[in-house]
Amino acid sequence: MTLGLPLRRxxxxxxxxxxxxxxxxxxxxLFPFYWSFLVASRDTGMLSDHLPPLLPGGNFWxxxxxxxxxxxxxxxxxxxxxVSGTVTLTTxxxxxxxxxxxxxxxxxxxNGLFVFIVVTLAVPTQLGVIPLFIMMSDLGWxxxxxxxIVPNLVTAFGVFWMRQYIVDxxxxxxxxxxxxxxxxxxxxxxxxxxxxxxPAAAVLAMFTFMMSWNDFLWPLIVxxxxxxxxxxxxxxxxxxxxxxxxxxxxxxxLATIPILIVFLLLGRQIVAGIMQGAVKG
Amino acid sequence: MTTLAExxxxxxxxxxxxxxxxxxxxxxxxxxxxxxxxxxxxxxxxGLTGLFPLLYTAYVSLFDWEIGDDDPSFVGLENFVTLFGDxxxxxxxxxxxxxxxxxxxxxxxxxxxxxxxxxxxxxFPAGWRVGVLLPxxxxxxxxxxxxxxxxxxxxxxINATLETLGLDRVEWQANRFAGHLAIATMxxxxxxxxxxxxxxxxxxxxxxxxxxxxxxxxxxxVRRFFSITLPMLRPTLIFVVITSTIGxxxxxxxxxxxxxxxxxxxxxxxxxxxxLTLYLYKSAFEGFDLGYASAIAWVLxxxxxxxxxxxxxxxxxxxxxxxxxx
Numbered sequence: 001m002t003l004g005l006p007l008r009r010x011x012x013x014x015x016x017x018x019x020x021x022x023x024x025x026x027x028x029x030l031f032p033f034y035w036s037f038l039v040a041s042r043d044t045g046m047l048s049d050h051l052p053p054l055l056p057g058g059n060f061w062x063x064x065x066x067x068x069x070x071x072x073x074x075x076x077x078x079x080x081x082x083v084s085g086t087v088t089l090t091t092x093x094x095x096x097x098x099x100x101x102x103x104x105x106x107x108x109x110x111n112g113l114f115v116f117i118v119v120t121l122a123v124p125t126q127l128g129v130i131p132l133f134i135m136m137s138d139l140g141w142x143x144x145x146x147x148x149i150v151p152n153l154v155t156a157f158g159v160f161w162m163r164q165y166i167v168d169x170x171x172x173x174x175x176x177x178x179x180x181x182x183x184x185x186x187x188x189x190x191x192x193x194x195x196x197x198x199p200a201a202a203v204l205a206m207f208t209f210m211m212s213w214n215d216f217l218w219p220l221i222v223x224x225x226x227x228x229x230x231x232x233x234x235x236x237x238x239x240x241x242x243x244x245x246x247x248x249x250x251x252x253x254l255a256t257i258p259i260l261i262v263f264l265l266l267g268r269q270i271v272a273g274i275m276q277g278a279v280k281g
Numbered sequence: 282m283t284t285l286a287e288x289x290x291x292x293x294x295x296x297x298x299x300x301x302x303x304x305x306x307x308x309x310x311x312x313x314x315x316x317x318x319x320x321x322x323x324x325x326x327x328g329l330t331g332l333f334p335l336l337y338t339a340y341v342s343l344f345d346w347e348i349g350d351d352d353p354s355f356v357g358l359e360n361f362v363t364l365f366g367d368x369x370x371x372x373x374x375x376x377x378x379x380x381x382x383x384x385x386x387x388x389x390x391x392x393x394x395x396x397x398x399x400x401x402x403x404x405f406p407a408g409w410r411v412g413v414l415l416p417x418x419x420x421x422x423x424x425x426x427x428x429x430x431x432x433x434x435x436x437x438x439i440n441a442t443l444e445t446l447g448l449d450r451v452e453w454q455a456n457r458f459a460g461h462l463a464i465a466t467m468x469x470x471x472x473x474x475x476x477x478x479x480x481x482x483x484x485x486x487x488x489x490x491x492x493x494x495x496x497x498x499x500x501x502x503v504r505r506f507f508s509i510t511l512p513m514l515r516p517t518l519i520f521v522v523i524t525s526t527i528g529x530x531x532x533x534x535x536x537x538x539x540x541x542x543x544x545x546x547x548x549x550x551x552x553x554x555x556x557l558t559l560y561l562y563k564s565a566f567e568g569f570d571l572g573y574a575s576a577i578a579w580v581l582x583x584x585x586x587x588x589x590x591x592x593x594x595x596x597x598x599x600x601x602x603x604x605x606x607x
Contacts, residue, residue, distance in 0.1 A: 018398055018401060018403070019403075021398060022398060022399075022403075022409055022412075022413075025395065025412075025413055025474075026409070026412035026413060026415070028470075029412060029413060029415045029416050029470075029474060030412075030415060032416075032419070032424070032427045032428065032431065032470065033415070033419070033427075035427060035430070035431060035438065036423070036426075036427045036430075039430065039436075044436075090322075094322040094323060095323075097319035097320075097322070098319050098320040098322070098323050100319060101315070101316035101317075101319040101320050102316075102320065105312075105315070105316040107313075107316040107317065110316070113320065113324075117323065120327060120331070120332075122523070122527060122589065123331070123332075123335070124527055124531055124581075124582060124585055125327075125330075125331040125332070125334070125335055126531055126558075127335060127338060127531070127561075127578040127579075127581060127582045128330075128331065128332075128333075128334030128335035128336075128337070128338055128578070129334070129565075129578075130334070130338055130341055130565055130571050130574055130575050130578060131333070131334035131335075131337035131338055131340075131341055131575075132330060132334040133565075133571075134341070134571065135330075135334065137349075150326070150330060151326065151330035151331070153322065153326045154322050154323045154326050154327075156323070156327065159320075159323050184308070184311055185311050185312060185315040186311075186315065189319075210418070213420065214420035214421060214422075216420070216421055216422050216533075216534050217533055217534065217558075217562070221562075221566060230420075231420055231421075231422040234420075234422045234423065234426065235422055235537075235538070235544075238426050238429075238538065238543045238544070239543040239544025239545075240544075242542075242543040242544075243435075245430055245433075245436060248426060248430075249426065249427070249430060252422075252423045252426045252427060255420065255422075255423055256418070256419060256420070256423045259418045259419075259420070260415075260418050262418075263411070263414075263415065263418040264411070267407070267410075267411030267414070268407050268411065270411075270414065271407065271410045271411055271414060271478060274414070274475065274478045274479065274482075275478055275479070275481065275482035275485075276482070277479075
């Protein structure tokens with residue numbers, strides 16, 4: 001697509017400028033990741049206030065090993081996997097079910113309820129953390145993973161996203177056919193709707209997983225240092241060893257690499273998801 | 282448009298009046314109640330862990346309520362009176378708005394320009410898009426730690442570079458404005474590429490006819506960008522501005538991790554970059570004063586609603602005066 005500023009072959013100068021700007025931008029995007037690895041691969045004692053060499057040293061693995069001694073990093077990784085995995089599964093399932101109901105079923109109040117969901121997208125529920133904390137303490141859930149999982153079982157964004165997709169992706173004829181064949185409503189959902197919405201479900205799953213993996217304020221409040229998620233463990237690592245930059249940034253690098261790999265593998269789909277969401281939203 | 286309707290009733294019983302069989306009745310209930318069952322999880326979860334706590338915040342704010350307090354005492358609006366006389370609160374309001382402006386204004390401008398570049402016919406279009414989105418993969422904690430190091434008072438690359446270039450060091454943590462600038466840089470680094478993709482999607486959805494007409498009329502590329510692309514992008518830009526308002530005014534992780542004393546919730550030695558959410562967190566979980574923290578939460582909530590509403594009204598007026606139909 002060429003919009004606004006079409007590149008012409010005769011303008012080699014502007015073409016050079018465009019690529020140079022983009023390269024500079026991507027380099028700026030990558031640099032902090034590289035810097036984190038760079039510091040992590042050296043010894044804090046070897047760092048200095050002068051401009052450091054911009055090539056990595058050989059100490060990354062020894063620094064990484066120290067991360068596991070300093071904080072319960074394995075436990076944090078396991079916890080984050082459990083939390084993000086559960087939240088992703090339930091969000092996709094519940095969002096698909098609700099999206100199916102809003103897109104393809106007629107029921108009293110459906111329009112009003114859907115508008116309500118869209119409005120809640122703009123509600124800063126994060127500001128309710130204090131009563132939420134009181135509730136979790138009363139339930140005895142503080143410090144346990146369910147305190148982080150339950151509030152995120154399904155999101156307004158997920159319902160909105162799936163509904164918008166199902167409206168176009170699932171034809172009424174197929175639903176009718178399944179009904180005539182004697183499928184229950186849930187059977188119709190499983191056999192007709194689910195197969196048709198895999199792409200949208202995959203995008204929602206990726207975003208939900210990333211959001212959950214990166215979530216910080218609420219886990220910090222409700223979990224303790226002995227049973228953390230990765231982000232909480234990282235914060236503890238920084239506040240406990242803050243002058244040991246090589247150690248802290250080794251932890252940061254370790255925590256970032258998995259998501260970065262997912263990004264490089266599924267980047268196209270993630271970009272497509274953001275851009276589709278923008279047009280539908 | 283037909284939606285899921287009841288199955289045509291089968292005449293199972295030959296002769297006799299057609300009484301609905303159990304199966305048919307079950308099927309009817311299935312169609313009638315299934316949608317409510319399917320949407321129930323959202324409403325239960327949102328109601329119990331989103332809406333109720335948010336409203337209950339207003340209730341807690343009327344009490345002198347300490348963590349673990351079984352019998353909090355009602356104090357009326359006392360928390361709010363204290364809050365409005367609290368210089369640290371007003372300091373946090375100014376910091377929050379200052380960081381928000383420093384991060385949202387340049388971000389929107391750069392995102393639009395970047396989207397314009399990405400909309401050109403490029404080699405490897407997907408590669409560039411993934412490239413500008415990479416910062417989005419960093420968690421806020423990782424981002425905060427890395428940038429706190431880059432801007433750090435010791436071994437900080439930014440100051441080392443400034444000194445190598447013969448310039449003066451900047452006390453990023455100690456100086457109020459410099460701190461705001463550094464925190465805004467983190468926000469911009471993470472979100473500019475993301476917002477550029479949203480603007481790019483909107484650009485690609487614009488009708489090509491207008492552009493062709495403009496080319497025929499002899500409008501140059503720059504003219505087309507400012508006279509066609511920008512005005513037509515307004516709804517998207519407002520969307521970007523409103524979402525970044527809601528997120529930006531709640532900023533917490535970046536200022537928390539930026540502190541020269543990691544782990545501290547002070548937002549700098551003189552609270553020079555303490556934001557409202559950081560002050561809320563400190564009051565509740567370091568000062569254990571849940572009532573006071575709830576008052577902060579409620580005021581911040583109203584502030585967000587107010588600013589978002591102002592944005593919305595401005596949008597409507599702009600849309601009305603330009604007569605854009607979308």
